[in-house]
Amino acid sequence: MTPTPSPVHNSPTMSTDTSTSAHLPIGVFDSGVGGLTVLRALRRAMPNENFLYLGDTARLPYGTKSGATVARYALQTTRVLVDIGVKMLVVACNTASSVAMPGLSEAYPGLPCTGVIEPGAAAACEAAPRGRIAVIATGGTVRGAAYQGAILRRRPEATIATRPAQLFVALAEEGWTDGQVVTDIARRYLDPLMAEFPEGGPDCLVLGCTHFPVLAQAIQAVLPQGVCLIDSAETTARWVAEELGARGLLRPEAGAPRSVKESVRFFATDDPERFARVGEIFLGEPLSPSDVTLVDL
Ligand code: DGL
Numbered sequence: 006m007t008p009t010p011s012p013v014h015n016s017p018t019m020s021t022d023t024s025t026s027a028h029l030p031i032g033v034f035d036s037g038v039g040g041l042t043v044l045r046a047l048r049r050a051m052p053n054e055n056f057l058y059l060g061d062t063a064r065l066p067y068g069t070k071s072g073a074t075v076a077r078y079a080l081q082t083t084r085v086l087v088d089i090g091v092k093m094l095v096v097a098c099n100t101a102s103s104v105a106m107p108g109l110s111e112a113y114p115g116l117p118c119t120g121v122i123e124p125g126a127a128a129a130c131e132a133a134p135r136g137r138i139a140v141i142a143t144g145g146t147v148r149g150a151a152y153q154g155a156i157l158r159r160r161p162e163a164t165i166a167t168r169p170a171q172l173f174v175a176l177a178e179e180g181w182t183d184g185q186v187v188t189d190i191a192r193r194y195l196d197p198l199m200a201e202f203p204e205g206g207p208d209c210l211v212l213g214c215t216h217f218p219v220l221a222q223a224i225q226a227v228l229p230q231g232v233c234l235i236d237s238a239e240t241t242a243r244w245v246a247e248e249l250g251a252r253g254l255l256r257p258e259a260g261a262p263r264s265v266k267e268s269v270r271f272f273a274t275d276d277p278e279r280f281a282r283v284g285e286i287f288l289g290e291p292l293s294p295s296d297v298t299l300v301d302l
Pocket of ligand 1: 035036037039040065066067068069097098099100101143146174213214215216
């Protein structure tokens with residue numbers, strides 16, 4: 006195996022005073038509610054931290070847009086979070102992670118920032134003893150071939166096959182996570198992808214879109230036995246915790262674990278009611294429209 010590339014952009018230590026910065030929230034964004042699967046893992050890994058979460062629901066989906074458009078959207082969403090004040094940025098969207106990281110590093114050189122593709126690729130390499138890795142993602146992520154790059158840097162001998170599964174985003178945003186329609190669409194996407202791995206299928210299937218983990222059961226049900234699912238959320242959360250720890254930026258111990266209401270501020274660019282209703286499924290905790298602030302980018 007080749008050495009693991011550094012996960013976090015902007016490696017130099019921040020120029021800001023760390024005793025103040027440690028109290029700032031961690032900024033997280035996605036095109037919609039999908040990134041809440043990452044927020045859930047982040048909260049679990051760092052129960053003392055505060056978070057800002059922005060879902061750009063007015064402009065979803067990102068996965069069908071050009072890379073230039075998504076990179077511009079990512080800069081606009083990040084600006085809202087940075088203006089409020091964050092100590093680290095988590096791009097909880099694979100599509101944005103695949104095109105926006107260089108622009109974000111350039112615009113905010115002092116801000117540590119991670120996407121979800123590098124952690125997802127690292128987790129996949131660990132879970133693939135034979136180096137046989139299948140990836141489903143949005144059209145934009147597949148076009149940019151970011152997973153191939155991130156996997157091959159770690160495992161140059163890996164066999165990788167990728168396939169866009171954009172309809173999964175719509176199903177997830179609709180809150181349709183099971184039933185015949187979901188199974189039929191899963192088969193249509195996954196049967197041809199599995200056929201690219203004759204002799205026993207792949208070792209793992211990467212859920213290369215943060216909307217997909219809520220469909221995990223339906224997806225797993227149509228896969229050959231023994232193919233494990235990779236969700237980058239847990240690995241991303243671990244990397245963020247390590248990075249903040251290394252920089253002395255973890256929030257000091259604050260006692261009992263805090264509720265979502267106490268520790269997260271939510272923003273959406275469209276309809277807070279819908280964001281709260283669907284977001285609950287992704288976050289795994291109750292959300293009310295009054296917890297969500299409407300913002301205009
Ligand atoms: N959740 C996002 C991702 O991880 C994007 C889905 C979309 O807006 O198309 O790619």
